[in-house]
Amino acid sequence: MARSGDDYLETRKRQIERKKRIWTTVSIISFFGSIAFGAVSTIQRAIQNPPQVTPTQSAEPSLQEQAKGYELVLQREPNNQVALEKLSLIRVQLKDFKGAREILEKLVKQHPDRQDYQVILADIKKREK
Incomplete structure (x- = not known):
């Protein structure tokens, strides 16, 4: 069974x-x-x-609007890392290397361990010359 x-x-x-x-x-x-x-x-x-x-429009006005938005954020929060990063990238796209350099110098001071900031800063300094 x-x-x-x-x-x-x-x-x-x-x-x-x-x-x-x-x-x-x-x-x-x-x-x-x-x-x-x-x-x-x-x-x-x-x-x-x-x-x-659609016909391609210049990206410059859009970039300038974005830059103004990030500048407003930085008025409220001057050390906002994301806003600083994005604004520096926009300024590079707008060929405002001096403005981008100033922002990146601030980022390097705030975050000395970030190698990418230092590399981009060195590249921008070369472009300014």
Whole structure:
């Protein structure tokens, strides 16, 4: 009698394992199917409605607006590291190397362990010459 109990447990164990494999397979197929469906839909939309090409505008006014925003932040928080970093990058893009150098010198003083600030500062000093 104990033998049939063991057989039942083995049979039940195999059934459970088989169900797990089936569910895993169905889940994987569903996952990749949903990805494929999304990709096909996106490609169809891109083909049917190509993006509108607008004339390129100068980025300078946008950069100047961003610079003003960071300057306002720095008026409230003069040592805001993120605002200082972003403003220095914007000034480099605007070719205002003197302004970028002043900000980076402040960042190097505040964070002497940051090598990237020192490297960028040295590069800006070369560009100023």
